[in-house]
Structures are given as structure tokens and as C-alpha cells.
Amino acid sequence: MYDEAEILLDDLPKDYMEVNFGPHHPSTHGVFRFIAKIDGERIIDIDPVIGYLHRGIEKIAENRTYVQFKPLVDRLDYTGGLNNELCYCLAVEKLMDIEAPPRAQAIRVICAELNRIAAHLIFFGAMGLETGAFTPLLFGFLDRETILNIFEIMAGGRLTFNYITIGGVREDIRSTVKTYFDKFNKEFPVKLKRYEELITGNEIFIKRLKNVGILKKEDLFNWGASGPTLRGSGVKFDIRKVEPYSGYEKYDFDIPVGTNGDVYDRYLVRMEEIKQSMRIVAQALDNLPSGDFTVKVPRIIKPPEGEVYVRNEGTKGEIGFYIVSKGDKNPYRLKIRTPSFSHINMLNFAASGNYIADAIVILGSFDTVMGSCDR
Amino acid sequence: MEIINYEYKKTDNRDVIAAIQPKAETAGVAVKFSEFKEQLFCEIDSADIKKFCSLLNSDAELSFEYIKFLTAVDYVEYIEMVYCLYSFKNNWSIIIKVKLDGRKPVVDSVCSIYRGADWHERETAEMFGIDIMDHPNLKHLLLAGDEDGYPLRKNFEIKWEEREYIPPEKFE
Amino acid sequence: MVWWSILLWALLKLVIAFLFIFITALILIWMLRKIMGHMQYRRGPRHHGPHGIWQTVFDTIKLLGKEDIIPSGVDRWTFIWAPMIIFVPSLMAFVFLPFAEKIVATNIEISLFFVLAIMGLSIIALLMAGWGSNNKYALLGGVRSAAQMMSYEIPMLISAMGVVMMSGSMNLSEIVRAQQHIWYIVPQLVGFFIFGCASLAEINSTPFDIPEAESEIVSGFNVEYSGFRFAAFFLAEFVNLFIVCALAALLFLGGWLPFTNPVYGTIFFLVKTYVLIFIVMWIKSTFPRFRIDQFMNFGWKVLLPLSLANLFVTGVIVLMVDKFRGV
Numbered sequence: 114m115y116d117e118a119e120i121l122l123d124d125l126p127k128d129y130m131e132v133n134f135g136p137h138h139p140s141t142h143g144v145f146r147f148i149a150k151i152d153g154e155r156i157i158d159i160d161p162v163i164g165y166l167h168r169g170i171e172k173i174a175e176n177r178t179y180v181q182f183k184p185l186v187d188r189l190d191y192t193g194g195l196n197n198e199l200c201y202c203l204a205v206e207k208l209m210d211i212e213a214p215p216r217a218q219a220i221r222v223i224c225a226e227l228n229r230i231a232a233h234l235i236f237f238g239a240m241g242l243e244t245g246a247f248t249p250l251l252f253g254f255l256d257r258e259t260i261l262n263i264f265e266i267m268a269g270g271r272l273t274f275n276y277i278t279i280g281g282v283r284e285d286i287r288s289t290v291k292t293y294f295d296k297f298n299k300e301f302p303v304k305l306k307r308y309e310e311l312i313t314g315n316e317i318f319i320k321r322l323k324n325v326g327i328l329k330k331e332d333l334f335n336w337g338a339s340g341p342t343l344r345g346s347g348v349k350f351d352i353r354k355v356e357p358y359s360g361y362e363k364y365d366f367d368i369p370v371g372t373n374g375d376v377y378d379r380y381l382v383r384m385e386e387i388k389q390s391m392r393i394v395a396q397a398l399d400n401l402p403s404g405d406f407t408v409k410v411p412r413i414i415k416p417p418e419g420e421v422y423v424r425n426e427g428t429k430g431e432i433g434f435y436i437v438s439k440g441d442k443n444p445y446r447l448k449i450r451t452p453s454f455s456h457i458n459m460l461n462f463a464a465s466g467n468y469i470a471d472a473i474v475i476l477g478s479f480d481t482v483m484g485s486c487d488r
Numbered sequence: 489m490e491i492i493n494y495e496y497k498k499t500d501n502r503d504v505i506a507a508i509q510p511k512a513e514t515a516g517v518a519v520k521f522s523e524f525k526e527q528l529f530c531e532i533d534s535a536d537i538k539k540f541c542s543l544l545n546s547d548a549e550l551s552f553e554y555i556k557f558l559t560a561v562d563y564v565e566y567i568e569m570v571y572c573l574y575s576f577k578n579n580w581s582i583i584i585k586v587k588l589d590g591r592k593p594v595v596d597s598v599c600s601i602y603r604g605a606d607w608h609e610r611e612t613a614e615m616f617g618i619d620i621m622d623h624p625n626l627k628h629l630l631l632a633g634d635e636d637g638y639p640l641r642k643n644f645e646i647k648w649e650e651r652e653y654i655p656p657e658k659f660e
Numbered sequence: 661m662v663w664w665s666i667l668l669w670a671l672l673k674l675v676i677a678f679l680f681i682f683i684t685a686l687i688l689i690w691m692l693r694k695i696m697g698h699m700q701y702r703r704g705p706r707h708h709g710p711h712g713i714w715q716t717v718f719d720t721i722k723l724l725g726k727e728d729i730i731p732s733g734v735d736r737w738t739f740i741w742a743p744m745i746i747f748v749p750s751l752m753a754f755v756f757l758p759f760a761e762k763i764v765a766t767n768i769e770i771s772l773f774f775v776l777a778i779m780g781l782s783i784i785a786l787l788m789a790g791w792g793s794n795n796k797y798a799l800l801g802g803v804r805s806a807a808q809m810m811s812y813e814i815p816m817l818i819s820a821m822g823v824v825m826m827s828g829s830m831n832l833s834e835i836v837r838a839q840q841h842i843w844y845i846v847p848q849l850v851g852f853f854i855f856g857c858a859s860l861a862e863i864n865s866t867p868f869d870i871p872e873a874e875s876e877i878v879s880g881f882n883v884e885y886s887g888f889r890f891a892a893f894f895l896a897e898f899v900n901l902f903i904v905c906a907l908a909a910l911l912f913l914g915g916w917l918p919f920t921n922p923v924y925g926t927i928f929f930l931v932k933t934y935v936l937i938f939i940v941m942w943i944k945s946t947f948p949r950f951r952i953d954q955f956m957n958f959g960w961k962v963l964l965p966l967s968l969a970n971l972f973v974t975g976v977i978v979l980m981v982d983k984f985r986g987v
Contacts, residue, residue, distance in 0.1 A: 132796045140875040154952050164630040171615075172639055176646065207525060243875045245866060245949025251700040311946060317867050318948045334553035334576065337604030348576065355579055370490055419524055422572055422583060424556065435570065437561050446640075448570075450557040458607040469800075469876050470951045487630060 129157055132469075136165050140243050140473045143483030147460065149472070156472050159461040166487040174447035179205055179279065179414045182444070187273035189451060190485035192232040193428030195224040195268075197485075198277040203358055204423035204434040205279045208416035215402040217281035218360040223290075223397045224267070224276065225359075225425075226390040231260045232428035233383045233390075236480045240380055241312055243477040244321045249312050256301060263293050279414060281407025291398050298395055305387065313384065322377035326463055326475035329374060336462065337455040340430025341386065342479055345371035345379035352426040359425075364393045376478040383480070415442055429453055429480050453479070453486035501528045504580045507550060515543050527583060534586045537569070538596040541584075544573060545601050551577045555602040558609065560588075560616045562642045567593045567616060588618065597623040615640040673766070677754050684902050685895040688937065689716040692898075695938065696945040720895075726887035731794070734884065738792030743885065743892035746785035749778045750899040757906055758833045760916040760925030770830040775907065776817055779862065782900065783809045786871070786881050789893070793884040801880020804952065805871035808861055811956060812868075815963040816858035819851040822974040823911045836915035843914040850970045852912045854963055859904040861959070863897065865940055867947040870955055905936035 135146035144165035150158040170189070174182045186201045187194035199221050206212065213221070234253040241249025261271045266289055268276035276283050312318055328338075330346045343350055351368045353361040369385035371378025416438045424433035430452025437446040456479040463479075464472040505521050505528070512519045517540045520531040532540050544552040556572040571584040588595055597620045598605050610629040613620050617638035620626060637644045690705065690713055697704025705712030730739060756771040758764035768774065783806050790802015824830055826847065827838035845852050861868040872880035882893045909915060909932040916925030950958065 130796060132800075139878060164628075164632070167630040169639060172644075172646070175640075241948065245869065245873060245875065246947060247696075248700050248945050251702065255701055312948070315946075315948060317950060320954060321948060321951055331553075335555075335603045337555045337557075337602070350576060372490060421525055422527065422556070422581075431556065433556060433572075435557070435559065435572070446561045448557065448559040450572075454607060455604055458604060462603070468951055468953065470873065470949075473876050 128152070135162075140239075140477065141483075142239065142477070142481055145457070145481070145483050145486070149469070151469065154468050154470075156465050156467055156469060159465050159472065161457055161460050163457060163483070163487055166483045168488065170488045171447055171449060174444055176443060178442045179416070179444065182447075183278070184273065184275045187275065188484060189449065189488060190232075190427060190429065190432070190453070190482045191272060192235050192482055193228045194272065194274055195221075195228040195264075195277060196425065196427040197432060198274065199225050199359065200423060200425045200427070200432045201434050202277050202279050203425065204421055204436050205414065205416060207421045207423055208419060208436060208438055209279075209410075209414070211280050211408060211410060213281045213359070214405045214408055215360065216285075216404045217406050217408075219397045219401050220282050220286050220406060221277055221359050222361065222364070223286070223394050224264075224274075224282075226393045226397075227260050227263060227294075229390045229428050230387050230394075231257045232480075233387050234260075236383055236477075237308070237312075239480070240474075240477055241318075243474050244318055246312060246315075246318070249308065252304075252308050252311075256304060259293075259297050259301075263290055263297070266290055266293065278407060280410040281405070283407075285406045286401070294394060294398055298391060301391065302388070305384075309384065313381075319377065321470075321474060322380060322478075323375060324373070325376045325471050326467065326478060327373065327375045328463055332462070333459075336459040338430070338459065339452050339455070340426065340428075341379055341382045342430060342452075342456060344369065345382045345478075346374035347371055352424055352431060356424070358423075364396050366390075366393050376474055379478045413442060415440060424450070427452060429482065429485070430456065432485075449488055451485040451488065453481040453483070454488075457481055457486055499579050501526070504528055504578075504582060507578075508544070508582075511543060511547060511550070512540065515539060517543070528581065529583045529585055531585045531587070534569070534588055534595055537571070537584070537586050538598060538601070541571070541573075541598045541601045544582075550580075551575050552580070552582070553577075555598075555604050555608075556581075558598070558605055558612065560593075560612050560618060560640075562590075562616060562640065564590060564642050566590045567618065569595055569612075569618070571598070593618040594621060595619070596621050599623055614638070617641065673755065674751070677751060681750060681754055681899045681902070682895070685898040686716045686720065688898040688901060689719075689894075691937070692941050692944070695941045699942070699945045720891055723891040723894075724888045728888065729886050731884055733794045735792040735794060738788040739884075740889075742785050742789035742792060743889040743896075745788065746782055746896040747892060747899075749781040749785075750896055750903060753778045753903050754899070756832065757903070758836065758910070758915065759929055760922045761833070761920045763922050763926060764833060767831070767833065771832045772820060772824065772830045772835065772911075775832070775903075776813075776820060779900070779903070780809065780813050782896070785896075789881040789885070793881070795884050797877040797879070798881050798883050800877045801871045801873075801883070804877075805864060805881060807952075808864070808868065808871060808955070808959075811959040812858045812861035812963070815854050815959065815967040816862060818964075818967040818971050819848075819854040819858065820911060822848050822851040822970055825971075825974050825978050832910050832915075836910055836917060839914040839917055843912065843917070845912040848912060848970075848974070850966065851974075852908070854967045854970065855908060855911065857958075857963060859908065860940065860943070861955075863900040863904055865901065866944045867950050868955060869949055870952055873949060901937060901940060902933065905940065906933045908936055909933045 129150045129152050132149050132151055133146065134149060135141040136144040146162040148160040148162065149156045170185055173185060183198065183201060186197045189197050234257045238250035238253030264274065265271055266287055268274040328346050330348050333343050333346050347370055349368060349370055354368060366389045369382045371382050418438055418440045420437040422433055422435045424431050432452065433450035435448040436444050439445040460476060464475045501523055517532055517536045522529045544550050552573040552575045554574040554576060556574055558571045561568045561570060567588045567590055569586040569588060574581050586595060595618060597609055599609060607629060609620050609623055610626060612618055613626055614628050614631050615638055694704040705715035708714035708718055753775045755766050756775050786805045787802045790798045823835060823844050826844060827835045829835055864871050882890055885893060909929060913932045916929040919925045919928050
């Protein structure tokens with residue numbers, strides 16, 4: 114056993130130590146592995162290895178009907194399942210020339226924004242954990258719990274919902290959702306302020322995050338980065354504003370944009386997005402249009418021939434579905450574009466040359482989910 | 489951090505065509521435009537893809553700097569590469585399509601123009617068996633490399649293999 | 661005294677000390693879990709006994725009863741001995757801590773010096789564990805902890821020297837007696853701050869828990885350990901926490917004062933120590949961790965000059981006071 118190890122060591126270049134982070138590592142957010150070449154405490158080169166969670170979802174899609182495939186979409190980015198569902202349903206609806214009724218659109222916005230808050234709260238906790246503070250994780254999960262309770266009333270599920278359907282939503286929103294959300298809306302800003310006092314203003318936390326992993330926007334364009342990662346570098350780009358879907362143009366909300374492009378800016382952008390999402394949900398619940406919650410769609414969905422690419426602003430960035438239809442029950446080809454895939458792609462660019470501790474923080478600032486990266 | 493609120497103007501595909509057409513002609517790329525559901529598709533020859541992408545990327549007016557994704561679709565007799573680009577400056581999207589030979593698909597890498605295309609190309613290469621020329625590091629990405637054939641090709645059979653349960657050897 | 665009675669007496673002291681630190685470590689682990697739990701809107705352990713006080717006892721019994729795994733490829737000798745050796749400095753330092761007037765296991769003239777010197781020995785155990793585990797995370801952790809202890813030992817010693825200068829003794833009991841009129845936290849506030857920071861680093865506690873950074877190198881030097889060997893590391897960490905807090909209470913908070921009665925004195929001393937421990941745990945549950953370079957900068961560029969300045973100022977003032985009094 115020992116001899117084998119020595120033989121393996123002989124093949125390595127002698128100058129640097131190669132350290133294997135993952136697949137089971139506390140801060141790789143799932144089964145992600147990267148081989149880091151380190152020189153003392155500094156990382157020289159990162160070789161990311163993915164595919165541990167590859168389930169061949171794109172191939173499965175070709176062998177299932179449009180409706181059968183929908184539950185699998187939740188499993189891509191499992192922290193923001195409803196955002197994925199929304200994007201998939203919008204893509205199929207665009208193929209079929211259906212538009213969801215206004216009430217369904219408002220309900221979809223509520224779902225998507227609540228899920229965004231839940232996902233960003235996980236990010237908040239994970240960011241604390243990555244810098245060594247354990248408490249934010251529990252705080253983040255505690256509030257996420259409240260949101261998940263609202264989801265449970267709405268959709269019956271907590272993590273994988275299967276709530277948004279092609280043509281609308283599965284069932285109408287219940288009146289208790291509003292009472293629960295109002296309660297949450299009253300308590301949460303106070304709590305959020307307390308959390309920010311605990312962690313955002315912490316001297317050590319700022320020291321760890323500020324001027325770490327600075328990314329220029331010109332580089333980010335090329336790497337295909339999107340979402341809060343892109344906005345953290347000062348790009349005014351939000352798909353909810355640029356290509357409004359599901360009636361986002363009706364709501365009044367702002368886009369936080371970073372100035373420095375470091376990890377701290379990405380963190381602040383996400384924290385601000387939580388507040389903006391709260392605003393959107395409150396507006397949507399106040400002005401909920403009356404009417405149907407779904408349109409009538411055929412029992413067997415057979416979109417006409419054609420191909421569409423539909424994207425929306427997911428919790429981590431741009432989620433997109435590229436669907437090629439040949440007029441069958443099954444999609445001919447379905448490609449899923451996920452933000453995590455693009456962000457992990459640029460990990461070597463963003464993190465090499467930094468300290469080990471910084472590399473972990475930079476990876477955390479992309480807020481990747483391996484389920485959506487490996488698909 | 490600053491908080492902004494902004495409105496984007498809707499874009500018309502005819503503007504995009506009008507902007508791209510003359511530039512592509514001077515660069516010597518034959519582009520066939522088509523529209524479907526407000527999306528702009530342009531079909532070009534497979535040899536021109538690198539030239540066309542660098543034109544779109546580097547031109548100051550067009551500045552298609554962002555690559556959404558690239559993938560391939562297997563139409564059995566031919567394989568089609570799909571490149572989806574976006575311009576932040578003008579809020580323009582285009583989808584470029586390139587037809588490749590179904591038996592021996594070869595295409596140039598756009599990795600040197602769009603660095604984000606790196607993994608997308610690796611994934612496409614292993615899923616469709618497309619030979620991506622000049623790619624710096626064409627290793628397996630998502631797959632282990634022990635499957636016969638290319639999973640996302642239409643001729644790939646999904647096998648349901650009953651695996652025999654082998655009890656673990658008893659630990660001494 | 662005949663030789664066997666000396667030996668027996670020494671053994672008895674050792675057994676008492678060992679039992680005490682063992683129980684202290686168990687209490688501290690329970691306390692940490694409870695405090696952290698309440699700070700995080702949780703309840704902490706609550707099933708075994710009132711408020712779950714037996715939880716850590718059962719945990720330790722479980723750990724002791726586990727299979728002793730020695731991975732193949734480890735450096736056997738260092739791997740096996742590292743967890744034993746980590747207890748030695750804690751145990752030895754403990755013997756010299758005075759709990760109250762005349763309640764001290766062994767009273768020597770230079771007990772402060774001895775305790776601080778002995779505390780530095782635990783580097784060896786951590787390095788042994790890091791090297792012996794044949795694991796890159798462990799090696800990184802071991803090297804990090806060596807660097808950390810090395811650089812924070814110096815400010816800690818120098819800040820303690822201020823107290824020594826004021827009291828004119830290196831005997832811990834003498835130092836406490838010298839605080840009759842004023843606790844040294846008042847004149848030596850800077851020293852107390854430096855001593856606190858340095859001792860947090862010394863015991864690898866947040867925000868200086870770089871050697872065991874969970875998110876980076878998983879758990880540092882104790883990755884490969886399990887069962888009772890892991891328990892040894894775990895308990896030693898808490899014993900060190902107690903010793904450091906007790907030292908701070910003795911040096912800066914006047915130990916058992918104002919009570920000279922042994923019973924009240926001991927209780928009061930323990931109360932002071934536990935208050936300090938509570939503060940450490942409070943920090944532990946709220947603060948993030950430094951990065952290694954920031955941490956080194958803090959040690960060498962802030963704490964060391966500050967402690968030297970503190971020493972200088974203290975020296976000058978002590979000299980002037982002596983002159984004024986005409987000694």
C-alpha cells in the first residue's frame with residue numbers, strides 16, 4: 114500500500130503539492146472535486162472535475178413526454194426548483210403558442226421570487242460557513258424553513274414541487290398564503306437586519322471577502338457568467354428586466370449592481386436581491402388578478418415543429434431550455450443551459466493564484482449547485 | 489454596491505440582420521437568416537464558424553460578447569451545431585447554426601474567442617462524438633469514458649442492464 | 661519523608677489532576693454545545709439528564725468504545741503517540757495552577773514561566789499528528805498550527821511579562837497576592853487584550869482556528885483520527901481552553917481574590933474562569949475565521965509591537981513608581 118503511494122508520487126512534478134478537494138468536501142457544495150496544485154498556501158492551478166452527479170437528464174428528456182419530464186426539472190438546481198419549472202414551462206408554452214392567464218402568471222412570479230429568497234438564504238449561510246462562522250448557516254436555514262412552509266401550503270412540496278404546469282399552475286393559490294407571507298414580511302426584515310449586523314458588518318468577514326477574487330466584467334462576458342455573479346462586477350443585466358417574462362414588467366423592483374467585482378460585492382448583491390424579491394412578492398400578492406389559474410391544454414402535449422430557446426433569471430444566473438420539437442410527444446432534443454456549469458468552468462481563471470482559503474470563498478461566491486452543473 | 493432601476497427597449501430582429509449582413513459580406517461569410525417565434529437564426533457554413541464568431545465578438549458595434557451555450561442536435565443524416573450568442577450592448581440575441589457531416593463531424597473550436605465555450609465544447613464532443621479542432625483540452629467532462637457510442641446521438645441504445653449483486657468480501 | 665510516600669503523593673496528585681481535567685473537559689464540551697445552541701436558536705443537547713448534561717459523557721464513552729483504526733500508510737509511531745503526547749502539556753500545566761490560597765498541587769518559584777513553557781510543547785503533538793497521518797490535509801493543518809503557535813507564543817509571553825514586572829514574581833500565587841489592591845486588568849488592559857488574542861490562537865479557537873479550518877482543510881491534523889485517539893485531541897482542546905482561561909483569571913482578574921478562604925476562593929476563581937470561557941465560546945459562535953496571511957500579519961505586525969510597547973511602558977512606570985517611593 115505504502116509502496117504504491119510512493120510510485121504515484123514519483124509521477125508528480127516535485128515542485129508543487131497536489132491536493133484533492135472533494136468529491137466529499139464540506140465546502141464544495143455537493144459532489145464536486147477539484148485538484149489544486151498548491152505552493153505552500155497559494156493555489157497555482159485548479160483542475161475541476163465534474164460529472165459525479167451526471168444523470169443524463171437531456172437523454173431522459175428525449176424518451177419522455179413533455180409532461181413526464183417536468184418533475185425532473187426540479188432536480189437540476191434543487192435550491193431553486195420553481196425557477197427551473199417556470200423556465201421549462203415557458204419554453205414549452207412558447208413552442209405551443211400558449212400564454213398562461215394573468216392570475217397564473219402572478220402566482221408563478223410569487224413562486225419564483227420566494228424560491229429565490231430561499232436559495233439566497235442558503236447562500237448566506239454557506240458563505241458564513243465558508244469563512245468559518247457556523248451560526249449564519251442555521252439562521253439562514255431557519256428563515257428558509259418559513260418559506261418552505263409557505264411552499265408546502267401552496268404546492269404541497271418543500272424541495273421538489275411539480276407545481277407550475279404547462280399552461281398555468283397546478284392548483285389555485287390559497288388565501289392562507291397571504292397571511293403567512295404577511296407575517297413573514299413583517300418579521301423577516303428585522304431578522305435580516307440582525308443577521309447583517311452579525312455577519313455583513315463583521316470586520317473579519319469584510320476582511321476575508323473584500324478585494325478577493327476580483328473579476329472584471331469584460332472577462333465575465335467571455336466566460337458566460339450570469340446572474341448575481343455578473344451583476345456583482347457591475348453589469349446592469351437582469352433577464353427579468355431585459356426580456357421580461359411572466360409579467361415581470363408589471364412589478365416595481367430594482368437591480369443591485371456591484372462596483373468592485375469582488376466576493377463581497379457578490380455577497381451584497383445577493384443580500385439586496387432578497388429584499389427586492391420580498392418587494393415583488395408583496396406586490397404580486399396585493400394585486401393578485403382574478404380569473405383562471407390555468408388555461409386548457411390538450412391532454413397529450415404535441416408542440417408543432419420548431420425550436421425555441423427560453424431563458425429566465427434563475428437563482429444563480431441564467432437558466433435556459435433549448436427545445437427542438439419535431440411534432441412528437443417527446444422533445445427531439447432538449448438542452449439545458451445552467452449557470453453553475455458556466456461558473457465552475459471559470460473557477461480556474463477566478464481562483465488560481467489565490468490562497469486556499471480564498472479559493473474556497475470564491476467558489477462559494479458563485480453559489481454553484483452540482484445538480485444543475487452535471488445535469 | 490449601487491441599486492439601479494432601468495428599462496430595456498425591445499429590439500427588432502430586422503435591426504440585427506441589417507447590422508450583421510454587410511459586415512459578414514465583407515468578411516466573406518455567407519449567412520442565411522431565418523426567424524422563428526421572434527428568435528433570429530443564422531445558418532452558415534461549418535468552415536466559417538470561427539471567422540464569423542470572431543467578427544461578432546470583436547466588432548465594436550455588434551459586440552456579441554456573451555455566449556449563452558453551444559450544443560449540437562443529431563438529425564441522423566447530419567449533425568447541427570447550435571451557438572447561442574448575446575450582445576449586452578444592444579440586447580441582441582442570435583442563434584447560429586452550422587451543419588456538420590453525420591458520419592464524420594468536424595468543427596473548429598471557438599474556445600479562443602469565447603472562453604466560456606470550453607466546457608460546452610468538451611461536453612458536446614463527448615456526447616455527440618464531434619471532433620472539435622484546436623481545442624486546448626478535449627478530455628472527458630461528464631462521462632467516465634467507458635460507454636460505447638455517444639449518448640446523445642439518436643443511434644445510442646439505452647440498455648437496461650440487470651447487474652448481479654456481488655456481496656462485498658468479508659472484512660478480515 | 662520516605663521515598664514511597666513521595667511517589668504515592670505525586671501519583672495521587674496526578675490522578676486528581678487527571679480526573680479534574682477530564683471532568684472539566686466534559687463540562688466544557690457540554691457547555692459549548694449548549695451555549696452555541698442557544699445562540700443559534702437551537703436548544704443543544706437535552707435528552708440525557710437535566711438539560712442533557714450526560715450527553716458528552718455518553719459521547720465520550722461511545723468514542724472510547726469505538727474500533728481503533730490505524731490507517732495503512734501512516735507513520736505508525738508518530739500517529740499512535742501524538743494523541744498521548746497532546747495530553748502531557750495540559751496535564752503538567754494543570755499541576756501548577758493555584759486554585760486558592762495554598763490550594764495548589766505543586767508550588768514552585770517560577771510556575772508562570774513553567775506553565776507557559778509547557779503549553780508551547782503541544783506544537784510537537786500537533787506536528788506529529790499532522791506528519792504521521794500521511795494525509796495532505798493533516799500535513800497542512802500540522803504546519804499551519806506550528807506556524808501559528810510559534811508566532812503567537814511570543815506576544816503571549818511578553819504580555820505576561822508585564823504582569824510579572826508589576827508583581828515582581830513569577831510564582832502564580834505571588835502574582836495573585838500582588839493584586840490585593842487592584843486587579844491587573846486595569847493597569848494592564850492592553851496586556852490583557854494581547855494575552856487574550858494570543859491565547860485564542862494558542863488553543864486554535866475561532867477566529868484563529870486556521871489549523872482545523874473545516875471549510876478548507878476539513879479538520880486539519882485530526883482528519884485521520886477516530887475513536888479514543890480522536891477523543892484525546894478533542895478533550896485536550898477543551899482542557900487547553902480551561903488552562904488558558906484560568907491563567908488569564910490568575911494573571912489579570914486577581915485569581916481567587918478578594919476571598920482568602922480556600923472554599924470561597926476556589927469557587928470565585930472558577931467563576932472567573934468560566935466567565936472567560938463563556939466569552940471565548942461566545943466568540944466561537946459569532947466570528948468568522950481569519951485567512952492565514954492576515955493572521956500572521958496580525959501576530960507579527962500588530963500584537964508583537966503592541967506587546968513590546970506595553971512591556972516598555974510598564975517597565976518605565978514600574979521604575980518611576982519605585983523611584984518615587986524611594987525603594
